[in-house]
Amino acid sequence: MTKKIQLKGITWGHSRGLVPMVATAQRYEELHPEVEIVWKKRTLQEFAxxxxxxxxxxxxxxxIDHPWTGHAAAKKMVxxxxxxxxxxxxxDxxxxxxxQSYTSYNFEGKQWALPxxxxxxxxxxxxxxxxxxxxxxxxxxxxVLALARQGRVAFSLIPVDVLMSFYMFCCSLGEAPCAGTDAVVSEATGVKALQxxxxxxxxxxxxxxxxxxxxxFEDMVNNDEIVYCPFAYGYSNYAREGYGRKLLHFHDLVSLDERGPMISTLGGAGLAVSARSAYVDVAVDxxxxVGSPAIQSTLYVENGGQPGHLQAWENKKVNANTADFFQNTLPTLQRAFLRPRYFGHMHFQDHAGDVVVRYLKEGGDEHSVLAALNDMYKESQRIDDVHG
Incomplete structure (x- = not known):
């Protein structure tokens, strides 16, 4: 008996991250009996x-998480x-x-992951x-503030999500962060965003x-206290009948001012192939x-996935099975901010959220918070200069 080609994969440990990969691997193995694909999972924090x-x-x-793209390109590890x-x-x-999901994995003119x-x-x-x-x-x-005063609003306040939300407030005030080299954002926008x-x-x-x-979202479906989350990375699983104790509906973001709906920070996940794989051709196939429109619109999304192909987001059957999650939130995705992906940015992303969390918990001078972020930002660029 011929020994099978075995591929090992790593994803993150949520139904959205693991189950569609296992399902697509199983089907691929059925179509290619000589191949075996084993998926393992890691925590969302390890994923980042x-x-x-x-x-x-x-x-x-x-x-992978797309901010790793610059690192991947520099090291040629995928x-x-x-x-x-x-x-x-x-x-296609x-x-x-x-x-900008596809663009988020494109660096130096090359595509390092499929969205x-x-x-x-x-x-x-x-x-x-x-x-x-x-x-x-x-x-x-x-x-949102009025509803929050009633104790009915919640969102993620862990450091990485707090940083993404800080970016969101800056973008929604009309200034994209990290556009220059000396400061994350202007003092005027930064102070207002923090406040x-x-x-x-x-x-x-x-x-x-x-x-x-x-x-x-687990808190929202398992308890009857929180009725609204103004911003958190969407999970279509919670819009599917039977997944949680109660059903969530998902929506576009509210307006901060006359500029219209807020602009959030793009997330998502891409599928990359290790340059060290002994079976690169099989892994790419x-x-x-997995990334094909037919699989994205059927097997992938039917097994809890949140596809990256537009045809799946616009598919009527897909939307009917997810309380219109995809069509309702597509405008939010289409205008989302693409955060930096240069080599050293992960250093900034890993630590900057702690600074903002400390401010949210304890208060303090917004200018000092911005100064600390700017120092960290410039340090991350020096890392980029050394490794770039």
Whole structure:
């Protein structure tokens, strides 16, 4: 009996991260009996933190967070799909990108991962509780504050999500962060963003300083206290009948001012192939299978995935099975901010959120907070200069 080609993959430990990969691997194995694909999972924090270099040494297939793209490109630890997939396939991926999901894995003109999963912070509600309590869905940030004063609002306050939310407030005030080299954002925008953020954090229960986005959603479906989350990385699983105790509906973000709905910070996940794999061609072919429009719109999303292909987001059957999660939040994805991906930015992302969390918890001088962020930002660029 011929020994099977075995591929090992690593993803993150949530139904959205693991189950669609296992399902697609199972089907791929049925179509290619000579191949076996074994998926393992890691925590969401490890997903954001652990170096691609470490993972690529151990696994053939990597589900990665896009800020690692610059690191991956510099170290050449994952393969460029341009060297393996035909132009027509990659052009379809680009043309059907949900927001800047495809671009987020493109660095130095090469495509280092396929955008199999798309996400950005969106709003979530408990429609049953809103109706029961006679409450309206918030439309403005002022509405969110009013609802928060009743103890009915929550969102993730762990450091990395706090940093992403700080970016969101800056973008929504009209200034994208990290556009220059000396400062994360201008003093005027930064101070206002911090003050607005703190006005809401002050009205949010302290337990949410320990909850990532899906933990917030778990809190919402398992208890009957929180009726609205103004921004957290969306998880379509909670919009599916039977997944949670109660159903969540997902929405576009509220308006901060006359500029219109807020602009959140793009997330999602990409599928990369380790340059150290002994079976790069097979791994790439599996990635092609997972990212294809047919699989993204059926097998992938039906098994809890949150696809990265636009055809899946616009599919009527997909939306019917997810309380219109995809069509309701697509505008949020389409305008989401693409954060920096240069080599040293992970250093900034790993530590800057702690500075903002400390301010939200303890208060203090906003100018001092911005100065600390700017020092860290410049340090991250020096890392980039050394390794770039």
């Amino acid at each position: 933190d652990k170096s691609i270099e470490q993972l690529a040494a151990e696994y053939d297939l990597l589900v 393969v460029s799909y341009d060297d393996y997939l035909e132009k027509e396939y990659l052009e 991926q680009r043309a059907n990108s949900v927001g 199999i999963d798309a996400a950005t912070p969106v709003a979530a509600s408990r429609p049953d509780l809103l109706a029961e309590l006679g409450l309206s869905l918030p439309q403005t940030f002022a509405d 607005l953020f703190k006005s809401l954090a002050d009205l949010t229960d302290a337990r949410f300083y320990a909850k990532n986005p899906f933990m917030v 599996y990635a092609r299978f």
